[in-house]
Amino acid sequence: MSLKLDYVLRETASNFRRNITLTLATIITVTISLTLLGAALLFGDAVDNATVRWKDGVEFIVFTDPEISPELEADIRRQLEDSPEVSGFTYIDKDEAYAEVQDLLGDSPELVEVITPERLPASFRVKPSDTLPERVDELAAAFRAQPGVARVVTASETIRAIEDLSSGLRQRVIIIAIVLLVAAAVLILNTIRMALFSRRRDIEVMKLVGAANWFIRVPFMFEGLVQGLIGGVIAIPLIWLTNNFFSVINDDVTLELLRGFTVDPSRVWSLGFQMVGLGAIVGTVGSGIAVTRFLDT
Amino acid sequence: MIRMENVTKVYKGEVLALQNASCEVQRGEFVFLVGPSGSGKSTFMRLLNKEEKPDRGRVFVAGRDIGKLPSWKVPFLRRNIGCVFQDFKLLPNKTVVQNVAFALEVIGSPRSVIKSKVPAILELVGLSKKMHNYPDELSGGEQQRVSIARAFVNRPLILLADEPTGNLDPNTSLGIMTLLDRINRTGTTVVMATHDRSIVDKMRRRVVELDRGQIVRDQSRGVYE
Numbered sequence: 001m002s003l004k005l006d007y008v009l010r011e012t013a014s015n016f017r018r019n020i021t022l023t024l025a026t027i028i029t030v031t032i033s034l035t036l037l038g039a040a041l042l043f044g045d046a047v048d049n050a051t052v053r054w055k056d057g058v059e060f061i062v063f064t065d066p067e068i069s070p071e072l073e074a075d076i077r078r079q080l081e082d083s084p085e086v087s088g089f090t091y092i093d094k095d096e097a098y099a100e101v102q103d104l105l106g107d108s109p110e111l112v113e114v115i116t117p118e119r120l121p122a123s124f125r126v127k128p129s130d131t132l133p134e135r136v137d138e139l140a141a142a143f144r145a146q147p148g149v150a151r152v153v154t155a156s157e158t159i160r161a162i163e164d165l166s167s168g169l170r171q172r173v174i175i176i177a178i179v180l181l182v183a184a185a186v187l188i189l190n191t192i193r194m195a196l197f198s199r200r201r202d203i204e205v206m207k208l209v210g211a212a213n214w215f216i217r218v219p220f221m222f223e224g225l226v227q228g229l230i231g232g233v234i235a236i237p238l239i240w241l242t243n244n245f246f247s248v249i250n251d252d253v254t255l256e257l258l259r260g261f262t263v264d265p266s267r268v269w270s271l272g273f274q275m276v277g278l279g280a281i282v283g284t285v286g287s288g289i290a291v292t293r294f295l296d297t
Numbered sequence: 298m299i300r301m302e303n304v305t306k307v308y309k310g311e312v313l314a315l316q317n318a319s320c321e322v323q324r325g326e327f328v329f330l331v332g333p334s335g336s337g338k339s340t341f342m343r344l345l346n347k348e349e350k351p352d353r354g355r356v357f358v359a360g361r362d363i364g365k366l367p368s369w370k371v372p373f374l375r376r377n378i379g380c381v382f383q384d385f386k387l388l389p390n391k392t393v394v395q396n397v398a399f400a401l402e403v404i405g406s407p408r409s410v411i412k413s414k415v416p417a418i419l420e421l422v423g424l425s426k427k428m429h430n431y432p433d434e435l436s437g438g439e440q441q442r443v444s445i446a447r448a449f450v451n452r453p454l455i456l457l458a459d460e461p462t463g464n465l466d467p468n469t470s471l472g473i474m475t476l477l478d479r480i481n482r483t484g485t486t487v488v489m490a491t492h493d494r495s496i497v498d499k500m501r502r503r504v505v506e507l508d509r510g511q512i513v514r515d516q517s518r519g520v521y522e
Contacts, residue, residue: 004405205386209404
């Protein structure tokens with residue numbers, strides 16, 4: 001006694017047809033909640049990427065002239081070492097900078113190609129002892145005036161804004177996405193219950209002639225699985241779109257940010273598949289619960 | 298085949314459906330359950346396939362205490378008990394042959410078995426010519442024959458019939474009774490709840506009379522009253 005695939009497929013197809021509006025509503029809810037959740041996670045990744053250089057208390061970065069002489073560079077280094085207001089710094093040479101760019105843009109080889117280590121500036125990532133924005137700005141201004149310094153970028157200008165924005169926004173989007181996901185699960189549950197209601201005669205007969213509970217349950221769980229899968233699959237291109245939206249942001253911001261505010265396409269793909277998987281789980285579990293409640297008489 | 302020991306069933310704590318009922322039915326017997334509405338006939342039947350659980354007492358089917366049956370085994374109990382109802386309980390969107398095949402399909406019977414068993418049983422109930430009709434294209438008697446075919450296609454040990462002739466005219470009822478009698482002669486135990494005096498009097502089988510949840514009469518080759 002085996003559960004035949006054609007039986008399950010036939011039952012699922014007929015359930016879909018009978019409850020087309022509810023099915024669509026469920027799929028759309030799954031899609032929206034998965035897209036939001038995916039976008040929120042993606043956004044978090046983008047922020048992490050954008051702010052990678054600003055970790056561990058780095059407040060400003062001194063970019064040296066690409067053609068700086070070793071003496072001038074040693075001068076800057078000495079200044080940083082001597083300054084009481086600098087608690088520490090890291091030197092990123094051209095090769096390290098290039099490695100980082102490769103890391104961040106690894107999936108856009110055409111961009112990496114145009115960049116060579118020689119064209120990238122070396123930099124000092126500076127941790128000031130006093131992180132008050134005004135004090136950091138003063139310190140940064142002092143270095144900006146140094147000969148051999150191409151420019152100084154402070155965290156306070158862009159990164160603080162992004163980090164502030166992201167921590168709040170990311171949390172909120174994730175909360176909304178989770179609420180929507182629960183709503184989707186409840187909707188799936190409801191759809192299945194409606195399907196069960198419209199087929200209560202069938203189920204009554206199935207119980208009477210001795211169909212095993214799982215035999216009754218599997219077609220409905222399969223229906224939930226399909227709904228979740230479809231919702232998840234539709235969410236993938238939508239998540240891609242949100243990623244493109246990040247790229248638009250990139251165009252607006254300074255060159256330095258271009259290095260950060262992108263997400264690896266492979267990451268987008270894996271996230272997409274995770275969302276499909278999540279949709280499948282939510283769909284299957286939701287319908288499983290719905291049927292179980294119906295069967296437990 | 299069936300044994301009830303001091304069974305009491307109370308609905309919602311107040312409606313007494315069966316009160317200390319004890320009864321034994323042998324393999325191959327044909328038993329009429331008679332009594333006014335609400336006397337506990339349907340409850341008697343529903344206890345047998347574990348649609349209801351007794352509040353007190355024990356119910357044995359084929360020598361097994363079904364109260365001790367784990368819930369996942371209940372479907373296997375029901376495969377041994379065919380059920381026929383007054384309102385037929387056919388699926389309106391399935392043809393005659395699909396309705397009967399459905400009963401085998403959902404217990405996982407192989408397709409080859411379904412292909413051989415379904416036409417044979419429809420032949421038995423005399424509906425071979427209407428195999429591909431839908432239930433609403435059939436008369437009440439024909440619908441009941443389909444429902445009997447569905448209940449019997451799996452060759453259950455017991456056939457429960459809850460007022461199977463309740464919606465049918467006397468002549469059609471007679472045809473249904475002939476069919477049930479034939480099924481009984483194959484060795485299947487038949488328990489039939491009915492209000493139909495003429496049928497009971499004509500068949501002269503064992504009669505168990507219920508009144509307000511108590512068995513007030515148990516008579517072999519009995520009459521309605």
